[in-house]
Amino acid sequence: MWPLNDAGAMSGLVCGVLFGYVLENAGFGSPCKLTAQFSMRDWSVFKVMFTAIVVAATGLYALELAGLLAIDNLFVPTSLVMASAVGGVLVGAGFAIGGYCPGTSVVGFFSGRLDALVFIVGLLLGTWVFAGLYGPAIEAVMSMWEVETGDTFMDAWGIPQGLLIAILFAALIGVFYAGSWFERRGRGPVQADEALAGAGSADSV
Incomplete structure (x- = not known):
């Protein structure tokens, strides 16, 4: 991990833009394609x-x-099994309902999808609420099933x-x-453009 200096910040920005470009071209900025995974x-x-x-x-x-x-x-982050399980369920539920994860929501927004902006607002709001509620009770849940023999x-x-x-x-x-x-069996995989076009035609009917 590079230190937070000019070179490190610039490398993160460049890698982020390239990563977003690849995600969009792979169709991962489309909620139709992402929900098809579930x-x-x-x-x-x-x-x-x-x-x-x-x-x-x-x-x-x-x-x-x-x-x-x-x-x-x-x-290597500490292996907190309960925290990972609860967080995974919450993120997975948001992924399935909204069709975005934190990264793809940003990609979707910069591709012109307004529903991605709603997802980003919800993500920021949820983070703010979690930070405000964070205390001994949440710490106790997060520390459950901590792997003490090693993190790998x-x-x-x-x-x-x-x-x-x-x-x-x-x-x-x-x-x-x-x-x-x-x-x-499911006649996939889904093509992002075709899925959006199909949704549009269904709405028009």
Whole structure:
């Protein structure tokens, strides 16, 4: 993680713009395509995100083997299982209802989608409410099921890093196979432009 200086801020801005450009061109700025993930009709989101995880894990492992990166120097957040579960359910519910996640809502807004602006306002409002209500009760819930043996799979379960990478690759193949099967059954994947056009024609009828 680069320090918050001019170079670091500029790199974050450039990477953010490029990331947003890729998301929009992949159709991820469309709520129609994103909600199709929850109906199992379009697995593009899951495939892309899981692929990103495997690529990042493999890249870090390769850099460590090459002696270019010390894994111990990387910051790993504390594994709070309950907090992650509750947060995942809330974010997933918002994702399914609104068709956006925090990143894609910004992409959708800059692409001219007003519903994305409503989602962003809700995101900011929810963050403000959470900060205002944060106290001992929320802290107690967040600290439940904290993993004390380590914050990575390797530390917690003693899995060698190479074996974990192999498991991730096997899981990735399974995700692509299962996703493609569901997409064929659901006549997917959804094309963002076609989905929006279909919604417009349905409204006109």
